[in-house]
Amino acid sequence: MEQGSPAASVTPATYPARPYAWMVVGLLTLAYVISFIDRQILSLLVGPVRADLGISDTQMSLLMGFSFALFYTVCGIPLGRLADSWSRRWIVTIGVMFWSAATAACGLAQHYWHLFLGRIGVGIGEAALSPSAYSLIADYFPPERRATAISVYGMGIFIGAGLAYILGGLIVGLAAAHGEVVLPLVGATRPWQVVFFVLGGIGLVFAWGLLLIREPVRHGTLGHGAIPLREVLATLLQHRRTVLLHNFGFALIALASYSANAWMPSVWQRVHGWPIRDVGLIYGSVVAVFGAIGIVFGGWLADRWKARGMSDATLRVGAIAAGCGALLAISVALMPSGTALAWMVVPLTFFFSMPFGVSASAIQDLMPNRMRGQTSAIYLFVVNLVGLGIGPTAVALLTDYVFADDRMVGWSLGIVMAVAQGLACVLLWRGCAHYRHSLRQIHGGG
Numbered sequence: 001m002e003q004g005s006p007a008a009s010v011t012p013a014t015y016p017a018r019p020y021a022w023m024v025v026g027l028l029t030l031a032y033v034i035s036f037i038d039r040q041i042l043s044l045l046v047g048p049v050r051a052d053l054g055i056s057d058t059q060m061s062l063l064m065g066f067s068f069a070l071f072y073t074v075c076g077i078p079l080g081r082l083a084d085s086w087s088r089r090w091i092v093t094i095g096v097m098f099w100s101a102a103t104a105a106c107g108l109a110q111h112y113w114h115l116f117l118g119r120i121g122v123g124i125g126e127a128a129l130s131p132s133a134y135s136l137i138a139d140y141f142p143p144e145r146r147a148t149a150i151s152v153y154g155m156g157i158f159i160g161a162g163l164a165y166i167l168g169g170l171i172v173g174l175a176a177a178h179g180e181v182v183l184p185l186v187g188a189t190r191p192w193q194v195v196f197f198v199l200g201g202i203g204l205v206f207a208w209g210l211l212l213i214r215e216p217v218r219h220g221t222l223g224h225g226a227i228p229l230r231e232v233l234a235t236l237l238q239h240r241r242t243v244l245l246h247n248f249g250f251a252l253i254a255l256a257s258y259s260a261n262a263w264m265p266s267v268w269q270r271v272h273g274w275p276i277r278d279v280g281l282i283y284g285s286v287v288a289v290f291g292a293i294g295i296v297f298g299g300w301l302a303d304r305w306k307a308r309g310m311s312d313a314t315l316r317v318g319a320i321a322a323g324c325g326a327l328l329a330i331s332v333a334l335m336p337s338g339t340a341l342a343w344m345v346v347p348l349t350f351f352f353s354m355p356f357g358v359s360a361s362a363i364q365d366l367m368p369n370r371m372r373g374q375t376s377a378i379y380l381f382v383v384n385l386v387g388l389g390i391g392p393t394a395v396a397l398l399t400d401y402v403f404a405d406d407r408m409v410g411w412s413l414g415i416v417m418a419v420a421q422g423l424a425c426v427l428l429w430r431g432c433a434h435y436r437h438s439l440r441q442i443h444g445g446g
Helices: 018-044 046-053 057-083 088-106 112-126 129-140 143-178 191-212 229-238 240-272 276-307 313-334 338-353 355-366 369-403 406-443
Strands: 181-183 187-189
Touching (some): 018 143, 018 191, 018 240, 018 276, 046 191, 057 088, 057 240, 088 191, 129 355, 143 191, 240 338, 240 355, 313 338, 313 355, 313 406
């Protein structure tokens, strides 16, 4: 470990017992899994939702991206500020209840704007989770194990997205075989509406389990309550090159990943003629398994490199993964069959997933404790506004207005992913030196 690094400033024995700390990570990871199931399920339901509501790819992309991302990002900042001063356990628990209720409400949609409002509710509720989760994990684990712990939490992204495809495909397949389902109080219900009811109910039940989490001692803080926002902004402004290169570098990786999550199922369905059930099973399995492996490997690699003295290891992992992802992305449009596409998606998913844990860990390592919730929320604001707000819609706009052909969705997706990942590689590689400099200024040494 480097002399004077933040990891050296806190005695590991002051952290909670390791088994309990990992139990907390497990609960938070399950919450993240549920959040990503609820967030990503629409990408598997593009066909039936478009048919029932009579909407275009562009309108569908606004449901998958903009309607969720705008309120997710805007609400994340005050909720992140709250995480620096209030019970993070309660913030997470209330957030899970809120977004689960909103997910169930999506099942009641009869018009486009009904579903749009439901997605806004999901975004507001999910904004409560990650700033508090990152802050909790940082107080449960010392810095030398933090990247791995946060990467395990980050597995929820890929396990959740994978399960969204698998469960969504199975439920839609079963329900479609029987046509409309008649439910008590609701009446005749479309198969895609049943999916939302089931997922919302699961989340509402699970939320109570989060009360098993104990609020840990805040390490490295010299006072009570949140630091004034102006002080946080002053710190970010002082280190603006580090912050901008980090935030926008990882945001472009998120743009490529969210674009894939939103439209990859449609490539199988439109170009290769696969049914929803098969797409959900194959793509869901790849995302859940290789996404989880990739993100944990990225965290492990960053911790290993940090132990060898590379204080910028988190950004290095992101830059390398983005470069590899850029080289693979355009091949989405070149695969001759659905089976070939499935094999190609394995390494693509691995490299896309590697940076998602280290990106958040970099902030926890860099920022003082009482700024972590707020700076994490600002990071999530940028990442999700760019990634979710722009990514799915950029693909849809290319398909609708440049190619004007639904079957060209593979080319639209490949172009967006390749450009985004290439730019991310450049920004993160340039950000390494700035990150090292900021780390020395904030913590000394390093």
